[in-house]
Amino acid sequence: MSRRTKLIILAIFFVLLAIPAVYLAFHWHPRSPLRFRVVETALPPMAYYHTDTQVTVAVENVTSVPIYLRYMTIPSPAWAPHMRKVSGAVVSREQRAHKAGPQENYLLVPAHSTIHTAAFILNERVEDARAGKLVAEYKWMSVGKFLIHSVSQWMVRRVPKSMSRFLPEPALGVDATSLEAVGP
Numbered sequence: 001m002s003r004r005t006k007l008i009i010l011a012i013f014f015v016l017l018a019i020p021a022v023y024l025a026f027h028w029h030p031r032s033p034l035r036f037r038v039v040e041t042a043l044p045p046m047a048y049y050h051t052d053t054q055v056t057v058a059v060e061n062v063t064s065v066p067i068y069l070r071y072m073t074i075p076s077p078a079w080a081p082h083m084r085k086v087s088g089a090v091v092s093r094e095q096r097a098h099k100a101g102p103q104e105n106y107l108l109v110p111a112h113s114t115i116h117t118a119a120f121i122l123n124e125r126v127e128d129a130r131a132g133k134l135v136a137e138y139k140w141m142s143v144g145k146f147l148i149h150s151v152s153q154w155m156v157r158r159v160p161k162s163m164s165r166f167l168p169e170p171a172l173g174v175d176a177t178s179l180e181a182v183g184p
Helices: 003-027 123-131 143-156
Strands: 034-040 052-061 067-075 086-091 106-109 114-122 134-142 173-180
Touching: 003 143, 034 067, 034 134, 052 067, 052 086, 052 106, 052 123, 067 143, 106 114, 114 123, 123 134, 134 143
Parallel strands: 034 173
Antiparallel strands: 034 052, 052 114, 067 086, 067 106, 067 134, 086 114, 134 173
16 A cells, blocks of 8 residues: 555544544533523422422523533522522432433433423522522533543443542533523
């Protein structure tokens, strides 16, 4: 095989290798990927949380890549020390649909889509939720991070403990956004 043919094959190989690398680089950590909106607040209380009101929260993915939502919490205000630390949350184990991950502890929000999830909000904060006065803090992973995380978790269970500390462990993205009010 001539030298020129070898160089052409090598160039094609590097171009084909660069395509997924560029895709992964651009979609590794999108900025503020999710929006949260209260859709319905007239639901019966959840069985485990008698001091909370169950609400339906629309989770909208505004990016072009699927997002895995670990959880969303609504922190209590600092001026209310008598309240518990979290006023409300979307907890993945309470959901019936959109579950993902090895223990089904993530919610998959497809690209440019909206899913509806069950959430609970402290009874004293329901009116603030209806008015759009709450802040939602959430932890999430992009699809690239989630795949690396899944492979890493699989390998941790199979390699010796002395080697498992060298495996990559992508961090969860942490963001905050306003919990939008109930629509008209």
